[in-house]
Amino acid sequence: MPxxxxxxxxxxxxxxxxxxxxxxxxxxxxxxxxxxxxxxxRDGIRTIDVDLTTVTFCDVTGLNAFLHASSATAAACGSLRLHHPPPILARILALTGTSTLLLALPDGRSGRAADAPAHRIVPATTAPPVGAL
Incomplete structure (x- = not known):
């Protein structure tokens, strides 16, 4: 099993x-x-768009991480928006009533960093395999 x-x-x-x-x-x-x-x-980013298109699963621990980050970003006069959540996360957002706090507007008014070319790419981060710690 992978x-x-x-x-x-x-x-x-x-x-x-x-x-x-x-x-x-x-x-x-x-x-x-x-x-x-x-x-x-910490790097001074104040607008964060999170693309979840290729996330295959997200449970409530992920929701809590996004809510905490959204609160911290708002406190820094910024915004955090989720785009294309997987079905399970969309369901959790609906059940908890947190969709309006995290989801981008359908018409894209929240702004998308994807529309602008990136001039700095930060190296990818990967979680270590379970049991590797």
Missing amino acids: IPQLTVFRHDMNNRALMTLTGEIDLETVHVVRESLAQCL
Whole structure:
């Protein structure tokens, strides 16, 4: 059975970042999400778009990480928006009533770092395989 992993790719443009997550977000990998989002704020990023197109699973630990990061980003006068959440996360967002806090508007008014060319690419971060710690 393959070991679930999570990879984060980050593309920056001034004080904006597009983070693309690939894999599963759960108790074993959520620390990668938390650290990656916190690093954006430490680097002066104030607009964070998170593309979840290639996330295959996300549980409530992922939701909590996104809510915490959204709060921290708002406190720094910024915004964090999720794009294309997997069905399980979309369901959790709907059940918890947190969709309006995290999801990008359908018409894209939240702004998307993907539309602008990135002039700095931060190396990818990968969660270590389970049991490798």
